[in-house]
Amino acid sequence: MAKDNEWRDNQGYDLFSELDDEAGLDLQLSLNLTDHGLNKTGQPIPPITLVRGYLNAEQQLALMTESLTYPLSRPEIQVFGQFHAIPRQQVWFGDLGCDYLYSGLFIRALPWPKYAHKLREKLARDYGLASNGVLVNRYADGKDCMGAHSDDEPEIAHGSHIASITLGATRDFVLKHKHSQTKYNISLHSGDLLIMHWPMQNDWLHSLPKRLKIKEPRWNYTFRQLIVNFHS
Ligand SMILES: O=C(O)CCC(=O)C(=O)O
Numbered sequence: 001m002a003k004d005n006e007w008r009d010n011q012g013y014d015l016f017s018e019l020d021d022e023a024g025l026d027l028q029l030s031l032n033l034t035d036h037g038l039n040k041t042g043q044p045i046p047p048i049t050l051v052r053g054y055l056n057a058e059q060q061l062a063l064m065t066e067s068l069t070y071p072l073s074r075p076e077i078q079v080f081g082q083f084h085a086i087p088r089q090q091v092w093f094g095d096l097g098c099d100y101l102y103s104g105l106f107i108r109a110l111p112w113p114k115y116a117h118k119l120r121e122k123l124a125r126d127y128g129l130a131s132n133g134v135l136v137n138r139y140a141d142g143k144d145c146m147g148a149h150s151d152d153e154p155e156i157a158h159g160s161h162i163a164s165i166t167l168g169a170t171r172d173f174v175l176k177h178k179h180s181q182t183k184y185n186i187s188l189h190s191g192d193l194l195i196m197h198w199p200m201q202n203d204w205l206h207s208l209p210k211r212l213k214i215k216e217p218r219w220n221y222t223f224r225q226l227i228v229n230f231h232s
């Protein structure tokens with residue numbers, strides 16, 4: 001398990017360097033569904049890549065520990081004229097000019113925390129994944145959730161992919177095709193990486209349903225590429 005991360009960094013040891021990633025990229029364990037095609041029964045397949053155990057235990061702990069310092073909030077959004085607090089906590093970090101209008105809320109980008117930024121760089125290194133912002137969601141327990149939606153806001157850069165990292169509790173992630181009844185349920189575990197490739201958001205909804213038996217928290221980091229200065 002993680003030792004004192006600051007100490008290790010002072011020794012020149014980088015938790016997110018290429019060298020300590022031997023556990024991360026076991027392609028035998030990854031489920032790659034990127035052929036944009038149909039499965040054997042003719043149902044559509046979402047363009048995703050799932051990498052089990054992408055982050056090792058030390059990297060997970062470093063991020064979870066860092067997340068205790070995040071200024072998370074549970075903002076209220078208007079649904080049919082009534083204000084409701086969202087059923088989770090969230091915060092948005094990003095580069096200058098990468099503010100986000102998400103679920104009807106204008107969120108100004110806060111500066112990147114250290115390990116969230118290291119993870120951004122690791123995704124770029126390992127998968128060529130460009131991102132300039134990350135939305136962090138914290139689900140306190142199985143009562144917290146996210147309804148079916150697509151990440152298709154106009155400020156999301158055309159052709160970009162979205163990388164989703166899970167930490168903490170295992171939760172079901174449901175994908176539903178917009179033009180058929182096809183549904184997939186993927187159980188996401190701590191350390192897993194799910195890449196939602198372009199143009200998944202055009203054709204698929206995703207959600208994190210309630211699971212009342214789950215009592216532990218879960219964190220999710222979605223790395224996104226926004227059009228810079230879209231809102232200025
Ligand atoms: O928590 C998750 O796995 C999904 C989060 C999500 O879809 C979002 O932040 O848009």
Ligand SMILES: [Mn+2]
Nearest residue numbers: 149150151206
């Ligand atoms: Mn989403």
